[in-house]
Amino acid sequence: MQRNFLFVSAENDAIPLCKAGGMGDVVRDIPRHIAASGDMVSVVTPAYGRLHLKGTFIEELHFVYRGQPTVAYLYEVPGKKKIPNIRHYVIDHPDIKSGNIADIYMNDFTQPFFTDACTFSLFTVAVAQAIKQKSFNVLDICHLHDWHTSLLLLLRRYHPDYQQTLNDIRFVYSIHNLAIQGIRPFDGNYSSMKAFFPYISFDNDKLKDPRYPDCINLMAVGIRFADTVHTVSDSYKENIQEPSNFPHFIGGEGLENDLKNAQLEGRLFGILNGCNYKNYTIAKRGKLYPNILRALFKGLDDEEKSYKHDFLKHTAEKVVNLIEVKPAFICSSVARLTEQKFYFFKEDPALLESMLRRLKKDEGIYILLGTGAPDYEELFRSFSYAHDNFIFVNVQSEEVIDSLYLESKLYLMPSLFEPCGISQMLAMRSGQPCLVHNTGGLKDTVVHQKTGFVFEGDTFEEKKINFMQVFDELLNLFFNDKTRWRSISRAAKRQKFTWENSVERYYTLLYKMAYHAPIQNKRRKPRAESNSKENIVR
Incomplete structure (x- = not known):
């Protein structure tokens, strides 16, 4: 029925x-x-x-x-x-x-x-x-x-x-x-x-x-x-049942007791979001910089954002330079510019400064695409003027996003907290390792030194120190151990966080009704398609 x-x-x-x-x-x-x-x-x-x-x-x-x-x-x-x-x-x-x-x-x-x-x-x-x-x-x-x-x-x-x-x-x-x-x-x-x-x-x-x-x-x-x-995600469910201790730990944000009660009553469930692995847009390789330029020119047509026009021209000049002298390493981020996503850089701009200096040693660049809170936009615009290897694409463009997932070497996701996250899944789908904070859904999807890289710590200061340590280590790995880097990239690409697995749990745990799998999905799935923790790495 x-x-x-x-x-x-x-x-x-x-x-x-x-x-x-x-x-x-x-x-x-x-x-x-x-x-x-x-x-x-x-x-x-x-x-x-x-x-x-x-x-x-x-x-x-x-x-x-x-x-x-x-x-x-x-x-x-x-x-x-x-x-x-x-x-x-x-x-x-x-x-x-x-x-x-x-x-x-x-x-x-x-x-x-x-x-x-x-x-x-x-x-x-x-x-x-x-x-x-x-x-x-x-x-x-x-x-x-x-x-x-x-x-x-x-x-x-x-x-x-x-x-x-x-x-x-x-x-x-x-x-x-x-x-x-x-x-x-x-x-x-x-x-x-x-x-x-x-x-x-x-x-x-x-x-x-x-x-x-x-x-x-x-x-x-x-x-x-x-x-x-x-x-x-399962880890986010556990995180939010504990009180927050900002910025060291983001938990229940005042609602932890309500969530504990829901857990005791058998009403609270964590189910990881899925990702599409078929019928999705695949960017053409080699189109990253042309796509960025097209997005910037489109932004120049927006009269409501005329206050950005000088900055967009500045960014276009930097991109033209990259076409002429290609970087040896690209790391990237795509996100709304909010406290959740970039508090580490806002609270301590020296952390971003250190990261860019370390990248420059290896002729690397950091491309950040996003719009959002005015104070974050201002921070990143100032860094773009000060550092030639920081490209702040302060517009929205699906074409640029698709190219970044394909052509970057590392996806950076330093979220203060993350209920699930989809960007790390999309990057991994293209075989791009991610550097993520050990929290929420990021913890459930990226395994350090196996499918990507993870930074952590008991305090905010420890996390910043560990971030730079891991960042330095992964750059050394990329330039000095290509075999190991390719192994991590392939392992990232093999991960399959499928909606099929998640929807079956929706029916069983949330809807409390039998799940009738589509005929084409009833055959036994390969082990790599499981998104349970024990099957993340094979």
């Missing part, structure tokens, strides 16, 4: 222009594997004032929000690929608009989550109404992603219009990044629970943030009320 799933998320990379990070990849890939097993999947996101424009209108959704009747509009939109058993939807409303981060989220400097909480509270009520109207047919599973969607669980618990409908469905809640929690006041603010739902009675003690009792913590709501809670 065909089961019916609904994925509710802020992102969905299965449709164009609806991705800001790794969550979009997961929401693209998991439904494809569920659909391949014969079950039906609907995926719904906000329209952000733009995603519905090429869609097909389905129906109106009438509901009460901020104490007033309102109407939203449900559209079905085409996916990037037409896949049987999958339907993509967006919800449009005048108050659901594009943000300033990937045209999805809003970076509110004075009141974090102010705008996003307004957007996603409205969105979740509209989704609840769509479920009540059976817009997605009768559901068996509703899979929520991060704090943006957890209010559906609050409606399930407290809202008289939706309790009965939502209680008939099993709810799964995935944590993609515990550090972003959606904390807002209970009252006294336009972006508060009382403003969103003035006539609904809540139990504030069950909703409050453990550090700020006058605020709701929407990440905590998901953890406390979901039938099952999921983290995107």
Whole structure:
């Protein structure tokens, strides 16, 4: 019998222009594997004032929000690929608009989550109404992603219009990044629970943030009320049950007791995200520098980013020089410029300085592609002006990213913490070893001196020292022991962190139902395709 799933998320990379990070990849890939097993999947996101424009209108959704009747509009939109058993939807409303981060989220400097909480509270009520109207047919599973969607669980618990409908469905809640929690006041603010739902009675003690009792913590709501809670790697699940000790260790970020309770109740599971190993874009070798130049010229056409134009010209001049005099070694990173990804360099710029000096001894360069927080962009622009072997590509370009995964010799991922990470998997897929911090999903996917390189330490200072030690050692290995380096590269490429393995665990642990594997996947898999820890290295 065909089961019916609904994925509710802020992102969905299965449709164009609806991705800001790794969550979009997961929401693209998991439904494809569920659909391949014969079950039906609907995926719904906000329209952000733009995603519905090429869609097909389905129906109106009438509901009460901020104490007033309102109407939203449900559209079905085409996916990037037409896949049987999958339907993509967006919800449009005048108050659901594009943000300033990937045209999805809003970076509110004075009141974090102010705008996003307004957007996603409205969105979740509209989704609840769509479920009540059976817009997605009768559901068996509703899979929520991060704090943006957890209010559906609050409606399930407290809202008289939706309790009965939502209680008939099993709810799964995935944590993609515990550090972003959606904390807002209970009252006294336009972006508060009382403003969103003035006539609904809540139990504030069950909703409050453990550090700020006058605020709701929407990440905590998901953890406390979901039938099952999921983290995107096994090690991250263990990390977040321990208290944080910033910057030495990033753990539960105030929610460790909630997560321990979920673990004791048998509701908490860690399942590593997967990676695609077929039907993906493969870059053409030798196109890295032309692709960078094209991306920079495209950036020069963006008048809204005119303040970057002089820097982009500076970067283009450096790239032209690299075409003429090719470096002996390239290491690279691709990431949003945030505390999570590059705190090591922001807190201690001397660490980046030391790394670039060490690279220069061997005629090596470091290419970093990313956009993000203004203070991080400013830091990396200053380093680009000061160091000819640091290439800061301060634009977004899928073509450049694909080339970096193919043509770099080392992928650098010094994340302060990492729930799962996808970049290390993509680099390894191309046979590129990675240098990673021993944390979360990075710990679960890279084995030191076997499939890549890992730095660690008990304190932040120890980690910085070990980073430079390992970096020096790997450069010596690359230039002086080619046989060993090739062995590590081949071992990295052999790793297969497949979605097939992960989806089977989704069914068993999260959905609590039998998994019907697609016929083509029922044959015995090679041992190298397992992503369990004991099979990472062969």
